Amino acid sequence: MSVDTDSLRDLKDMGILQERVSLAHYTTWRVGGPAQWLAEPNEAKQIPTLLHWATNEGLPLRVIGSGSNLLIADAGLPGLTLCLRRLQGLDLDAQSGRVRASSGEPIPTLARRAARKGLQGLEWAVGIPGTVGGAAVMNAGAQGGCTAERLISVDVVPLEGNDFRIRRLERESLDFAYRHSALQTQPLLVVAAEFQLEAGHDPVELQQRTSGNLNHRTSTQPYKQPSCGSVFRNPEPAKAGRLIEGLGLKGRRVGGAQVSEVHANFIVNTGGARAADIRNLIGLVQREVADAHGIQLQPEVKRLGFEMAA
Ligand SMILES: Cc1cc2nc3c(=O)[nH]c(=O)nc-3n(C[C@H](O)[C@H](O)[C@H](O)COP(=O)(O)OP(=O)(O)OC[C@H]3O[C@@H](n4cnc5c(N)ncnc54)[C@H](O)[C@@H]3O)c2cc1C
Secondary structure, eight states, rough: OOOOOHHHHHHHHHTSSEEEEGGEEEEEETTEEEEEEOOOSSTTTTHHHHHHHHHHOOEEEEEEETTTTEOOOTTTTEEEEEOOOOOOEEEEOOTEEEEEEEETTTTHHHHHHHHHOBBBBBBBGGGGSSSOOOOOHHOOEEETGGGGGTEEEEEESSSSSSSSEEEEEEEGGOOOOOOOOOGGGEEEEEEEEEEEEEEEEEEEHHHHHHHHHHHHHHHHOOOOOOOSOOOOOOOTTTTTTHHHHHOOTTTOEETTTTEEOOOOTOOOOOOSSOOOHHHHHHEEEEHHHHHHOOOOOOOOOEEETHHHHH
16 A cells, blocks of 8 residues: 655645644534644545555544534544545535535535525524534434435545545435434545435525524524534433433533533533533533433533543
C-alpha cells in the first residue's frame, strides 16, 4: 500500500490536514480535547489519500459531521479524525424528486431547498443542526419523520482494509430503526446520500410548514445554549424528558453542565463545561431515573474518546 506523499503534502499545505486541533470547535456542546490529527476534506477524492496514510501509520480513525450528537472526551482523540462537514454539494431534481447530497451538506439546507422546489418529505429536518452523513448514520428524525423514510442509498468508503474505493449501499441493507442504522456499527465513512422526495407540491405551503416546524422547536427547546439536542433515547412509550422533569431534575448541575430548564432531555453547557461534567451529569440522571422508575435511560448521544480517558 503506497501513500501519495505529494498529495499528502498538498493536503497539509491547503490546511485540510492539521495536527493537534481542539475539537471543542467541532461539537455543538463546545467541549472536547484535541484531535492528534484532524482532516477536513472538501472533495471525495482526497479521502483515499488520507485513509492510506492513516492506515500506513497505524492511526485509529474516527469520522464526524457537525458534531451535533457527540460527546468528545477532554483528553481528545488519538489518530486521525475526519470531519466531513466541508464535503458539500446538493443536486435536487424538481421533476423526479430525486436528491443527491454530499455527506457534509447541512440537513436544514437540504430541507429548505427541497421545500422551495416543491419537494415534500423533509420539512421535519429543518431544525436538526447536523450533516446529511450524520443524519443517515443516526437515522435522525423529528415531528414523526425520519431520515430512513426518504433515503434510497448511501455511498460509503470502508475505513478498514486497503481498498478505499466508494461503494453504494441500498437502504434495505442499512437496518434502520429508531435513531439506529447499521452505519453506527460498521467501519464506514459516508460520502454521499440519495433521497427520493415527493415532487409537485406547493412550495409556499411546504415553506410555511418548514418554518412552522423550526419556530415550534426554537420555542420549546434551548436553542441558544450549546447542547447536543436530546441526550437520551425515549424509552417508549415513556418520554425521557418527562421522566427527568418529573423527578425535579431540571436545572441540576455538574460543573458547567446543566439539565436544561427549558427541556429536561437537553443538557446545556452554561459556559466552561468539561466533557467530564456532561458525562457525570448523564450518569447522575441515569441513576435517578433507574432508582425511581427502574428504567435504564440509554444515551442517544455518541461518546468518543472515553475508552482511553481517565
Ligand atoms: C439543538 C439540537 C437539536 C437536535 N434535534 C434533533 C432532532 O430533533 N432529532 C434528531 O434525530 N437529532 C437531533 N439532534 C442531534 C443531531 O443533530 C443529529 O443526531 C444529527 O443527525 C447528527 O449529525 P452530525 O453531522 O452532527 O453528526 P455527528 O454528531 O458529527 O456524528 C454522529 C454520529 O455519526 C457518525 N458520523 C457522522 N458523519 C459521518 C459520516 N459522514 N460517515 C460515517 N459516520 C459519520 C459519527 O461518528 C457519530 O457516531 C439535535 C442536536 C442539536 C444540537
